[in-house]
Amino acid sequence: MSKKYTIAVIPGDGIGPEVTSAAVEVLQAACAQRDIEIEINELTAGGAAIDKFGIPLPQETIDKAKASDAVLLGAVGGPKWDNVEPEKRPEKALLGLRQGLGLYANIRPAVVYSELMDASPLKKPGNIDLVIVRELTGGIYFGKNGVYQSGDKLPDGTTKGKIAFDTESYSEGEINRILKIAFELSMKRRKKLTLVDKANVLVSSRLWRNLASQMSFDYPEVELECLYVDNCAMQLISRPSSFDVIVTSNIFGDILSDEAGQIVGSVGMLPSASIGAPRTPGMFEPIHGSAPDLAGRDVANPLASILSAAMMMRTMFGEEEVAASIELAVKKALATGARTSDITFIGEGEHITPIGTRAMTKTVIENL
Ligand code: IPM
Ligand code: MG
Numbered sequence: 001m002s003k004k005y006t007i008a009v010i011p012g013d014g015i016g017p018e019v020t021s022a023a024v025e026v027l028q029a030a031c032a033q034r035d036i037e038i039e040i041n042e043l044t045a046g047g048a049a050i051d052k053f054g055i056p057l058p059q060e061t062i063d064k065a066k067a068s069d070a071v072l073l074g075a076v077g078g079p080k081w082d083n084v085e086p087e088k089r090p091e092k093a094l095l096g097l098r099q100g101l102g103l104y105a106n107i108r109p110a111v112v113y114s115e116l117m118d119a120s121p122l123k124k125p126g127n128i129d130l131v132i133v134r135e136l137t138g139g140i141y142f143g144k145n146g147v148y149q150s151g152d153k154l155p156d157g158t159t160k161g162k163i164a165f166d167t168e169s170y171s172e173g174e175i176n177r178i179l180k181i182a183f184e185l186s187m188k189r190r191k192k193l194t195l196v197d198k199a200n201v202l203v204s205s206r207l208w209r210n211l212a213s214q215m216s217f218d219y220p221e222v223e224l225e226c227l228y229v230d231n232c233a234m235q236l237i238s239r240p241s242s243f244d245v246i247v248t249s250n251i252f253g254d255i256l257s258d259e260a261g262q263i264v265g266s267v268g269m270l271p272s273a274s275i276g277a278p279r280t281p282g283m284f285e286p287i288h289g290s291a292p293d294l295a296g297r298d299v300a301n302p303l304a305s306i307l308s309a310a311m312m313m314r315t316m317f318g319e320e321e322v323a324a325s326i327e328l329a330v331k332k333a334l335a336t337g338a339r340t341s342d343i344t345f346i347g348e349g350e351h352i353t354p355i356g357t358r359a360m361t362k363t364v365i366e367n368l
Contacts (some may be wrong), residue, residue, distance in 0.1 A: 005317060007066035008281070010061065010097075013047040014290025015091060015300035015357075016074020022074060022302030023309040023359040025351030027328070029365045030313075030322050044140035044368040045097065046076030046090035046290075056093035062100045070098070070126055070316045072309060075290035098136050102276035104174070105181045106134040107315075110270060111258035112147060118347040121132055126241035128264055131189070133182040133245060134253025138174045139204075140252045143167035149163060170204045170249070175211050181275075182247035183219045192244035194225045196232045196252050208249070232327040233259060257335040261287055266342040268301030271308035274316050284312040298356035301340040304328055306364060325368055333360065 010015035010023060024040060031038050043061045050056050056076070064069050097103070110119060112128040120128075150153060158338040170317040186193040195212045196204035209226055216224040227235065229252045236243065236256065240263050248256065261267035267288040275282040278326075286304030294300045307330060314323035341354035354361070 002035050002284075004039060005069045006039045006041060006067075007041050007312075008041045008065045008071045009077045010043045010045045010065070010071060010073045012045060012076040012093075012290065013078045014075055014292045014295040015288075016046070016076065016290055018074075018295070018298070018300055018357050019286060019302045019305035020072055021167040022357060023305040025361055026306045026326060026364050026368070027309040027313070030326050030329075030368050032110075033325070033368065034319075034322060034324050036319070036322065045073075045093040047078055047081045048089060049093060050081055050084060050090060050347050054088075056088055056090050057100075062097065062325065063284075065097060065281065066101060066303065068281050069283045070312050071101070072305075073097070073283055073285035073290065075286065075306065076292050078292040078295075080292075082134065095141060097283060099142065100276060101274075101283060102137065102280055103274035104135065104277050105178055105209040106132075106136040106286055107185075107273040107311075108132040108134060108256070108257045108260070108270065109272075109273065109311075110251070110264045112264040113269070113334055115331070116265040116269070116343055119343045119345050120238070122237065122261055122263055126265060126325075128240045128243075130240070130260065131185060132244040132257045132260060133178065133185060133247040133251055134257060135170075135174065135248070135250050136253075137168055137176045137250075139250035140166050140168040143169045146336060165229070168202065168204050168249070168251070170207060172207070172211060175208050179208075179212055179247060180216050181213060182245055183222055186222045190244040191222045192225070192242075193222050193244045194227055194230050194232070194243060196227050196246055196248035196256065196325045198229050198230055198252075199226070204249075207347040212247075221280065229256070236260060236263060244326040257287055266301065268304055269307070270304050271311050273308070273311045275315065284311065284315075286307040290301065298358055299341055299354070299355050301342050301358050302361050303340075303364075306330060306361070326364075329364045329367040333363040336363065336367070338363040 109140040145166040150162045199205040270287040308328035310323040344351040
């Protein structure tokens with residue numbers, strides 16, 4: 001074998017194990033065709049780690065993830081762990097991995113497949129092909145937070161009833177590095193960048209806007225548009241195909257990427273890449289969650305996870321051929337009419353009979 005990549009696979013919870021094993025199968029098959037060896041190192045995180053070790057993110061998982069070439073993650077969380085103390089929630093594993101690996105840029109492409117036009121809830125989705133560039137290790141997710149019990153003395157000396165707070169805070173450095181990723185990506189695409197913020201209300205958003213306007217001088221070919229997040233949520237519905245690259249904060253990116261996922265038909269189709277500094281392993285995962293109600297029933301859509309593996313091959317290793325072959329196989333599988341239950345709608349109240357996770361995976365492999 002000429003080349004070898006070591007991939008840390010973190011199946012996680014709910015449908016995570018099913019969709020990651022589908023992605024690994026497809027990846028192995030696509031790489032074997034090109035004499036590339038893939039070594040899989042399975043790691044535990046999320047609810048699975050709480051059950052096994054009592055904590056959501058064991059140090060061993062972080063260390064081994066750091067030592068790998070890339071990380072493929074399923075999903076974490078589920079009702080089983082809803083009542084564990086906040087610091088031990090399964091989601092902490094995801095946030096800890098993002099922070100631990102320094103994965104500050106989250107790339108979430110949303111593309112409508114021509115085969116799935118009817119699965120979109122929009123009457124005329126058009127040719128949607130956008131990418132959300134979400135800041136991933138800052139903002140309200142990682143800002144100062146806390147609780148004042150009723151009667152506690154507040155910093156201003158007063159006392160009130162119980163108060164809980166989270167803080168949205170961004171440094172110039174944090175904003176500039178994600179803006180740079182977004183401008184560079186825009187240059188490779190349609191050269192249209194939308195900054196999404198809430199600059200009419202939030203001070204931190206105004207810093208984003210100032211820095212984006214400054215940086216746009218370095219990219220004169222890129223048309224920069226600034227939108228308030230509420231307005232953007234609306235325009236994603238009214239003119240989705242006019243968006244190219246969207247850059248935004250952690251929390252706004254979280255919300256808008258679910259919206260983008262739905263307008264292209266199903267969040268079950270959307271892959272994502274989380275990347276950090278050069279030469280650190282990136283993490284690749286479907287944007288959908290653990291979908292506990294679907295878990296273990298062989299009904300989940302594995303395509304987002306499979307497409308995440310393709311993104312990994314392209315983004316981390318420059319293996320364009322492998323990535324393109326996987327993406328083409330997904331397209332061909334859809335063209336043969338293969339549909340998991342989330343994407344069966346074909347218009348006029350008509351549905352295709354769904355197939356399961358395993359059958360979909362097999363169809364993709366046959367089309368490689
Ligand atoms: C996502 C998820 C996570 C987030 C959760 C599970 C912590 O919604 O990746 O979009 O909010 O970032
Ligand atoms: Mg989310």
